[in-house]
Amino acid sequence: MPRPQPKTITLTIDGREVQAPENAMLVDAAKHGDVEIPVFCYEPKLGNPVGACRMCLVEIEGIGKLQTGCSTPVKDGMVVHTQTERVKEAQRSVVEFLLINHPLDCPVCDKGGECPLQDITFGWGGGISRFIEPKRHFVKPLELSPLIAIDRERCILCYRCVRFSQEVSEDYQLVLLERGAHSFVSTFDGHPYVAPFSGNIIELCPVGALTSRSYRFRARPWDIEDAGTVCTLCPAQCNVTLTVRDERVLRVLSRDHAEVDDGWLCDRGRFAYPALSDGLDASATAEGAVAVEAEVAVAATAGVGVDTGGGTALATGGGNGGGGSLLADPSRGPRFGARVSEPLLRDGGELRPVPWERALQEASVALSRAGARTGAIAGGGATNEEGFLLARMMREGLGSGQLDSRASGWLALAQQRALAAPALQARISDLEFAHAVLVLDCDPIADAPILDLRLRKGMRRHGMKLERIGGEDLLALRETAERLAGEGEELVILWGERFAAGPGGAERAQALLDIAASLSLAEIDGAGLLEVPASANGRGLREAGVLPDAGPGLSDLDTDAGRDADGIAAALAAGELSAVYLLQADPLSPEDPFSRGDSSWGEALERASTVIAHAAFLTEGIHEHANVVFPAETYAEKEGTVTHPDGRLQRVRQAVAHGGSRRAEWRVIAELSSRLGCDLGVEGGKSASQQLFDAVPFYAGLTLEEIGGRGVRWQERPQARAGVGGASGQDSASEDEVRTEAASGERTPPDAQAHSGPDTDTHAADTETEDADGDSPPSDPPRTGTDK
Amino acid sequence: MLERIDAGEATPMDLDIMASVQDHIIGNCLCVLGDAMAMPIGSMIAKFRGEFEEHIEAARTRANLALGATAAGSEALIAAEAV
Numbered sequence: 001m002p003r004p005q006p007k008t009i010t011l012t013i014d015g016r017e018v019q020a021p022e023n024a025m026l027v028d029a030a031k032h033g034d035v036e037i038p039v040f041c042y043e044p045k046l047g048n049p050v051g052a053c054r055m056c057l058v059e060i061e062g063i064g065k066l067q068t069g070c071s072t073p074v075k076d077g078m079v080v081h082t083q084t085e086r087v088k089e090a091q092r093s094v095v096e097f098l099l100i101n102h103p104l105d106c107p108v109c110d111k112g113g114e115c116p117l118q119d120i121t122f123g124w125g126g127g128i129s130r131f132i133e134p135k136r137h138f139v140k141p142l143e144l145s146p147l148i149a150i151d152r153e154r155c156i157l158c159y160r161c162v163r164f165s166q167e168v169s170e171d172y173q174l175v176l177l178e179r180g181a182h183s184f185v186s187t188f189d190g191h192p193y194v195a196p197f198s199g200n201i202i203e204l205c206p207v208g209a210l211t212s213r214s215y216r217f218r219a220r221p222w223d224i225e226d227a228g229t230v231c232t233l234c235p236a237q238c239n240v241t242l243t244v245r246d247e248r249v250l251r252v253l254s255r256d257h258a259e260v261d262d263g264w265l266c267d268r269g270r271f272a273y274p275a276l277s278d279g280l281d282a283s284a285t286a287e288g289a290v291a292v293e294a295e296v297a298v299a300a301t302a303g304v305g306v307d308t309g310g311g312t313a314l315a316t317g318g319g320n321g322g323g324g325s326l327l328a329d330p331s332r333g334p335r336f337g338a339r340v341s342e343p344l345l346r347d348g349g350e351l352r353p354v355p356w357e358r359a360l361q362e363a364s365v366a367l368s369r370a371g372a373r374t375g376a377i378a379g380g381g382a383t384n385e386e387g388f389l390l391a392r393m394m395r396e397g398l399g400s401g402q403l404d405s406r407a408s409g410w411l412a413l414a415q416q417r418a419l420a421a422p423a424l425q426a427r428i429s430d431l432e433f434a435h436a437v438l439v440l441d442c443d444p445i446a447d448a449p450i451l452d453l454r455l456r457k458g459m460r461r462h463g464m465k466l467e468r469i470g471g472e473d474l475l476a477l478r479e480t481a482e483r484l485a486g487e488g489e490e491l492v493i494l495w496g497e498r499f500a501a502g503p504g505g506a507e508r509a510q511a512l513l514d515i516a517a518s519l520s521l522a523e524i525d526g527a528g529l530l531e532v533p534a535s536a537n538g539r540g541l542r543e544a545g546v547l548p549d550a551g552p553g554l555s556d557l558d559t560d561a562g563r564d565a566d567g568i569a570a571a572l573a574a575g576e577l578s579a580v581y582l583l584q585a586d587p588l589s590p591e592d593p594f595s596r597g598d599s600s601w602g603e604a605l606e607r608a609s610t611v612i613a614h615a616a617f618l619t620e621g622i623h624e625h626a627n628v629v630f631p632a633e634t635y636a637e638k639e640g641t642v643t644h645p646d647g648r649l650q651r652v653r654q655a656v657a658h659g660g661s662r663r664a665e666w667r668v669i670a671e672l673s674s675r676l677g678c679d680l681g682v683e684g685g686k687s688a689s690q691q692l693f694d695a696v697p698f699y700a701g702l703t704l705e706e707i708g709g710r711g712v713r714w715q716e717r718p719q720a721r722a723g724v725g726g727a728s729g730q731d732s733a734s735e736d737e738v739r740t741e742a743a744s745g746e747r748t749p750p751d752a753q754a755h756s757g758p759d760t761d762t763h764a765a766d767t768e769t770e771d772a773d774g775d776s777p778p779s780d781p782p783r784t785g786t787d788k
Numbered sequence: 789m790l791e792r793i794d795a796g797e798a799t800p801m802d803l804d805i806m807a808s809v810q811d812h813i814i815g816n817c818l819c820v821l822g823d824a825m826a827m828p829i830g831s832m833i834a835k836f837r838g839e840f841e842e843h844i845e846a847a848r849t850r851a852n853l854a855l856g857a858t859a860a861g862s863e864a865l866i867a868a869e870a871v
Contacts, residue, residue: 057816064815093812094816
């Protein structure tokens with residue numbers, strides 16, 4: 001299905017000539033002319049408009065009745081009036097109608113201050129109501145689900161939530177019961193609304209009828225600050241806005257990006273936030289209990305493990321004293337599963353908090369003793385920079401090439417390069433517009449949930465054909481792919497990393513490449529392969545050089561190839577390697593992609609004389625086996641870049657200050673490396689990113705400003721023409737050109753950087769005190785609050 | 789609103805509100821059932837306004853009488869107690 005290429009037409013709105021794409025809805029077209037038409041029920045993400053709320057009535061010349069702007073496609077030469085007395089009167093009466101039964105309890109409503117009904121009433125309403133009759137009453141608030149509270153009195157019956165449930169997530173659970181003035185939103189038979197994407201209806205609701213139970217009464221919009229970043233809980237890397245109050249993440253909202261998440265979030269990403277920042281005394285308050293309960297519900301429905309302790313870890317005395325002591329007994333060392341907020345050292349069989357100096361010293365002594373007999377694996381939400389610096393420390397500081405980020409094990413470098421070839425990469429939006437999609441050994445709802453909604457959208461709205469297949473039968477795979485290619489030339493194969501795992505992985509990867517070649521997916525725009533890596537930043541870590549047989553950008557190594565993850569485990573168990581560095585990976589934790597489900601890693605960590613880990617939480621393997629644990633940042637505390645499975649580099653921005661005595665991980669790795677006698681020359685987060693961009697050929701010339709708030713897909717940059725890992729045909733002229741551009745870009749003042757609007761507010765307030773080693777934290781403009 | 793008319797709590801201003809509400813419903817609503825109800829109400833108010841006003845007035849008088857009766861009754865009661 002080729003993407004629609006609408007032609008531009010001209011219409012007149014309020015006397016202005018407005019250029020807009022043909023068949024755009026009038027409400028959207030008006031925005032091109034800076035005319036705002038108020039809406040409640042209209043939301044293009046939900047599909048076809050319904051015209052239920054009547055707020056968008058406008059006058060169109062030649063049509064007698066007022067028309068709804070949200071469901072009227074624009075035509076060339078249309079003349080529209082939005083400011084006539086007739087329109088204004090209709091808008092006033094619609095607001096009056098909507099408020100007949102609205103309780104106007106704004107002072108106690110969570111939505112107050114960020115409520116479209118409030119805004120529109122102020123902007124377009126009459127200011128008074130002539131109705132003195134009693135309003136309708138419902139029991140309030142009801143629990144729609146463990147996560148969501150519903151207040152049916154506040155509901156204006158706009159149908160948004162029902163449409164989401166019916167037409168986007170397709171769980172068909174929400175319905176409008178009764179008719180006319182008696183209608184209300186409910187689920188069938190009052191069952192709780194439990195679905196993987198249920199949280200989106202909170203954000204969709206234009207009034208305070210649907211509120212998050214865990215955010216309820218936590219903050220008002222004027223108490224909070226917004227921080228745009230990228231969720232790195234899964235490879236989908238949805239763009240999010242974190243709601244921050246007093247250095248705590250209180251809410252996760254979607255930051256609409258049509259090429260990444262389409263404006264939706266899964267419940268895991270939306271509700272697992274108590275784990276993101278310190279200081280939420282989850283067990284100390286009743287509201288906290290709701291948050292934890294909600295979290296458990298999410299974990300149960302989404303099948304993921306989150307820390308049920310609610311994010312509070314050690315009793316460090318910082319900010320959250322009282323709550324912390326409930327969860328950890330200082331005399332017995334940190335509790336299993338707790339958040340790590342300061343360096344830990346195993347002493348007498350127990351992990352105990354130690355100062356940074358001691359932890360770094362112990363780690364560097366142990367690493368230099370092991371030297372080249374050190375292995376490393378990186379996973380989780382480790383950023384490109386962290387992976388890159390880890391690889392440099394391993395290769396340059398320790399002379400060891402034993403490092404891996406592919407949880408599925410070794411794959412020949414040539415195959416990896418072929419699979420990562422720029423022309424072969426499908427975009428996320430291709431999943432929606434392709435003629436057919438083959439889901440190969442991948443379970444979108446578990447691996448990258450938001451892709452599930454994208455596939456549903458493709459099928460529902462664009463008639464995309466979808467098939468799922470496991471990876472065992474290569475003959476069946478080929479047949480299915482060829483059959484689907486018959487649906488149309490644009491075929492996207494969405495494949496999971498595990499397809500190419502284990503013995504026979506190379507053969508299967510080759511089969512996939514052969515299919516792609518025979519169907520010439522690389523030549524067709526809109527067709528291609530899209531891999532869902534096992535770890536959230538799997539693609540970025542590989543491209544940063546965290547591979548046993550490749551350097552940055554999948555380049556050739558001068559040295560011999562090292563072992564892959566399984567090889568490292570085997571070598572540790574056999575005593576060939578003596579130390580292992582776990583960067584946000586715990587192969588003993590069942591949720592971790594490196595987990596093998598057998599005893600191989602258990603034996604490996606048992607035999608290893610040194611286990612050094614960066615961990616946000618004390619999971620099984622870390623708690624049992626780590627000698628030194630450095631506290632890892634969550635994505636809300638991190639600054640760096642990650643690479644989306646389709647090659648989009650995105651920035652992870654720091655939203656809250658480091659809790660406890662946590663430090664930036666790139667800094668810990670750089671410090672450790674310099675203690676090993678290898679100064680990485682990293683002066684700040686920016687210089688780490690710069691080193692990465694200089695080292696990876698197809699990232700060359702990138703700047704953090706260029707990546708900005710929307711990300712940059714490297715396949716679309718001129719540097720990608722050189723291909724992946726290939727030393728041939730480097731287009732040096734274009735590279736120089738881009739470098740010059742980048743250099744001039746750097747001279748612009750930080751405030752004038754090309755961020756795309758308020759959603760990317762620079763929001764790094766690192767309140768961490770200066771360390772003895774004198775690293776200066778990146779200087780950032782002051783954060784900005786919400787303008788309310 | 790109709791209950792208020794019947795209870796004698798309405799004023800002729802309520803008729804104006806009804807007339808304007810039906811005017812705003814006609815042509816502006818998604819569902820034509822709205823128009824179907826608004827049209828007869830509109831013509832009723834337009835054609836028989838006098839009768840509605842009479843009805844409102846009659847209800848008010850009724851209510852006032854009832855109120856007056858109660859008030860008179862309680863006054864009598866108080867007087868009786870005083871004696």
